Amino acid sequence: MHKHFLIVMSALLCIWARPSPADESARAQMKGLDEQVQEVKTDVLSIAAELNQLEEKLLYPSDTHLAVFVSLAHGETLRLDAVQIQIDGQLDALRRGGVQRVYSGNIATGTHEIEVSVSAKLANGKDYTQTERFPFTKEIKPKSLGVMLAGPDTPQPGIHLGDW
Amino acid sequence: MRIRSQWLSMGVVLAAVAAQPSVAAELRDLYFGEALYRAYQGQYFDALERLDAELAQHHRVDEPELDSLQYHIRQADFSVGDFELRYRMHLRAGRAIKAVLDADVEQPVKNEAAYRLARIQFQKDQPEDALHSLERIQGTVPDNIKDDLEFLRANVYSALGRPADAVEVLKRLQGAESLKGFAAYNLGIALLQAGHNAEALRQLEKAGQIDSRVSATAAVRDKSNMVLGSLLFKSTEYGPAQLAFDRVRLDGPYSNLALLSTGWAEVTAHDYQKALVPWGMLIERDGTDAAVQEARLALPFAYSKLQVYGRAALLYGQALDAFGKELEKADASMRSIRAGKFLQALIREEINQDNLWVVRLRTLPDTPETFYLTELMASNDFQTALQNYLDLEDLHRRLLVWQDSFAAFEDLIRLRRANYEPLLPQVDAHFRELDSQMRLRLEQREHLQKRLQDILTAPRPELLATADERLALESLRKIGRALRSGSGAEHDALQARVQRLQGLLTWRLYTEYPERLTQAHKDLRDLNEDVRLLHERYTAFVRARQAAVHSYVGYDQSIKRLRTHVGEALQRVDTLLARQGQVIEAVAIDELNTRRQRLEAYQVQARYAVADSYDRALKQHAGGGTP
Numbered sequence: 001m002h003k004h005f006l007i008v009m010s011a012l013l014c015i016w017a018r019p020s021p022a023d024e025s026a027r028a029q030m031k032g033l034d035e036q037v038q039e040v041k042t043d044v045l046s047i048a049a050e051l052n053q054l055e056e057k058l059l060y061p062s063d064t065h066l067a068v069f070v071s072l073a074h075g076e077t078l079r080l081d082a083v084q085i086q087i088d089g090q091l092d093a094l095r096r097g098g099v100q101r102v103y104s105g106n107i108a109t110g111t112h113e114i115e116v117s118v119s120a121k122l123a124n125g126k127d128y129t130q131t132e133r134f135p136f137t138k139e140i141k142p143k144s145l146g147v148m149l150a151g152p153d154t155p156q157p158g159i160h161l162g163d164w
Numbered sequence: 165m166r167i168r169s170q171w172l173s174m175g176v177v178l179a180a181v182a183a184q185p186s187v188a189a190e191l192r193d194l195y196f197g198e199a200l201y202r203a204y205q206g207q208y209f210d211a212l213e214r215l216d217a218e219l220a221q222h223h224r225v226d227e228p229e230l231d232s233l234q235y236h237i238r239q240a241d242f243s244v245g246d247f248e249l250r251y252r253m254h255l256r257a258g259r260a261i262k263a264v265l266d267a268d269v270e271q272p273v274k275n276e277a278a279y280r281l282a283r284i285q286f287q288k289d290q291p292e293d294a295l296h297s298l299e300r301i302q303g304t305v306p307d308n309i310k311d312d313l314e315f316l317r318a319n320v321y322s323a324l325g326r327p328a329d330a331v332e333v334l335k336r337l338q339g340a341e342s343l344k345g346f347a348a349y350n351l352g353i354a355l356l357q358a359g360h361n362a363e364a365l366r367q368l369e370k371a372g373q374i375d376s377r378v379s380a381t382a383a384v385r386d387k388s389n390m391v392l393g394s395l396l397f398k399s400t401e402y403g404p405a406q407l408a409f410d411r412v413r414l415d416g417p418y419s420n421l422a423l424l425s426t427g428w429a430e431v432t433a434h435d436y437q438k439a440l441v442p443w444g445m446l447i448e449r450d451g452t453d454a455a456v457q458e459a460r461l462a463l464p465f466a467y468s469k470l471q472v473y474g475r476a477a478l479l480y481g482q483a484l485d486a487f488g489k490e491l492e493k494a495d496a497s498m499r500s501i502r503a504g505k506f507l508q509a510l511i512r513e514e515i516n517q518d519n520l521w522v523v524r525l526r527t528l529p530d531t532p533e534t535f536y537l538t539e540l541m542a543s544n545d546f547q548t549a550l551q552n553y554l555d556l557e558d559l560h561r562r563l564l565v566w567q568d569s570f571a572a573f574e575d576l577i578r579l580r581r582a583n584y585e586p587l588l589p590q591v592d593a594h595f596r597e598l599d600s601q602m603r604l605r606l607e608q609r610e611h612l613q614k615r616l617q618d619i620l621t622a623p624r625p626e627l628l629a630t631a632d633e634r635l636a637l638e639s640l641r642k643i644g645r646a647l648r649s650g651s652g653a654e655h656d657a658l659q660a661r662v663q664r665l666q667g668l669l670t671w672r673l674y675t676e677y678p679e680r681l682t683q684a685h686k687d688l689r690d691l692n693e694d695v696r697l698l699h700e701r702y703t704a705f706v707r708a709r710q711a712a713v714h715s716y717v718g719y720d721q722s723i724k725r726l727r728t729h730v731g732e733a734l735q736r737v738d739t740l741l742a743r744q745g746q747v748i749e750a751v752a753i754d755e756l757n758t759r760r761q762r763l764e765a766y767q768v769q770a771r772y773a774v775a776d777s778y779d780r781a782l783k784q785h786a787g788g789g790t791p
Binding site for chain 2: 029030033034035036037038040041042043045047049050051052053057058063069074109140144
């Protein structure tokens with residue numbers, strides 16, 4: 001029984017000094033693999049960059065490229081549920097999020113109208129919905145629009161459109 | 165000394181001090197904001213992809229000071245390093261931060277870069293390099309990193325075997341709220357390393373009584389109490405050790421070990437009765453836990469010491485059954501892992517979406533392959549290997565999607581070519597016709613403008629005559645020429661009439677000259693506006709014509725090159741994925757073997773003990789109470 005006691009005690013006392021589950025060779029192997037994984041990540045990121053350029057050129061040429069981003073006003077406590085974007089009456093994107101690209105697409109040069117509808121919950125639990133329409137002009141260069149959202153109890157409440 | 169060397173292996177704890185990138189001021193660059201948004205979601209590949217592209221574009225533009233990223237450029241440079249770190253790309257992160265450190269930037273920026281570099285070096289087990297980086301920090305240090313920097317410095321000193329320096333730094337950090345618990349515990353360990361055992365015990369006592377509801381701080385407090393209790397236990401101070409173990413939360417990560425240790429403290433103090441309570445609680449817990457398994461033997465051991473041999477025999481019997489079942493579980497786990505199910509379980513979608521996936525994994529149904537591995541999976545080495553495996557799996561999925569997209573791109577290009585190519589010759593012919601007409605009109609406008617310019621220097625009112633007036637003047641000139649050869653009263657009267665009419669027209673042209681000149685300039689301006697619009701339409705047409713061609717011409721080489729790169733990368737990723745998977749499985753099997761061997765040893769002990777206890781119980785029964 002005394003032997004049993006010693007085995008049990010040694011298990012207890014060694015628990016803090018327990019070596020890493022992987023032995024040294026496995027650790028070395030893991031380290032080598034880790035470096036190779038980092039290298040392949042770098043390669044894939046560089047492919048992603050090239051592919052993005054190709055996609056942008058092929059799918060979103062600058063003369064028709066339009067991107068719409070949504071952000072919340074600084075310090076805003078609004079719990080955003082949904083943002084609905086309509087361009088010239090067409091429903092184009094519905095996503096959840098804070099500072100987020102909600103739309104990337106193509107549109108003809110000229111004057112257009114964007115409609116932004118917001119559904120959210122205020123800090124006091126009440127529902128908050130708001131819809132605004134804004135005109136904008138698409139020129140030859142790529143167009144980025146920033147939609148800034150703020151609740152009703154803020155210095156600048158409502159939906160604001162910024163041209164970037 | 166034995167005690168010291170044992171505690172050195174515990175190491176210090178690291179507070180979660182990795183800086184979270186955020187937009188300190190108003191966001192001025194939407195694409196940078198989008199990269200941050202991705203990072204906040206934990207999508208570091210996407211965040212890096214976007215930020216790399218944005219930074220490359222910023223450095224390509226002729227006037228970067230006019231680019232909107234200029235307002236965030238310093239933060240963007242650091243964010244790249246942060247994202248790379250979080251995406252476990254330490255080598256690239258280190259290079260990126262070194263570049264900032266070696267660049268011609270202000271000292272506060274260099275200080276922040278040096279701190280970040282030191283953090284990476286420390287994480288990668290390079291404490292000498294980390295100290296060298298920290299020594300490059302001079303002058304003012306930003307308030308937001310001041311405490312974290314000093315905490316890192318203390319950890320570096322500890323890793324370099326300079327506990328006295330670590331103690332000095334950590335003493336100054338005891339009031340730092342963000343390091344509550346961590347600084348206190350590490351000070352205790354540093355004192356222990358420095359050989360100040362009595363002071364170390366007092367410090368761990370303090371660290372073990374810190375009041376906090378923050379889970380990380382509470383976990384460090386538990387750890388402090390475990391270390392303190394074990395130290396006191398080794399010094400045969402069972403009472404105080406007992407108090408330290410009692411402070412460990414019953415639902416925290418150290419609770420099983422604390423219950424086990426409490427029992428042993430009681431047993432060592434020969435109070436077997438009191439040991440029954442914690443061990444009794446412990447055997448009701450998860451049977452795969454090492455402390456629980458040990459308690460299954462410890463509890464009947466206490467009963468046998470209390471001479472309750474019947475109960476001891478019963479519990480040893482139950483332990484024997486339990487160990488048998490656990491061995492079956494371990495065998496099932498090994499079979500499952502060898503069949504590749506462990507790796508399949510790791511890439512389950514619901515696990516990837518959960519930050520506490522290691523904890524949840526154990527509770528998922530149909531995952532026998534994860535029995536006994538929760539502890540292993542929580543270790544740093546294993547976490548790195550697992551995260552790499554998950555990252556490789558993610559890269560594999562992305563590359564497959566990209567590979568498929570090339571066929572779609574080619575299809576798109578083929579359709580565009582089929583649409584535009586037959587149309588373009590006709591469009592071009594029409595365009596050439598319009599182009600020549602436009603050039604003619606432009607020449608006429610140039611001529612008119614030149615004429616008006618000439619009039620300004622040498623006034624010629626007849627040039628501003630209307631078409632009717634010019635016809636009338638011409639007619640009068642012709643009549644005048646015809647009347648030169650005649651004579652007589654009637655002839656004279658006709659000549660006088662011609663002269664009067666010429667005079668009238670000349671009078672009108674001269675008197676109306678200023679108004680006509682003004683009007684002519686106004687008309688020219690209107691014409692210029694029409695020409696400008698014509699030019700715009702012309703340019704738009706040329707661009708549209710170019711865009712039509714560019715929508716299907718010039719992609720072949722890019723697609724071919726990318727397809728090759730993606731194919732090669734996919735091959736490398738698959739090879740690494742297989743190797744990483746094999747390593748994970750081998751480590752898991754090793755761990756299971758270790759646990760299996762321990763269970764077998766327990767089984768042997770239980771088998772012996774159950775027989776011994778029955779024997780003693782029988783003797784006790786036969787002897788009327790005495791074995």
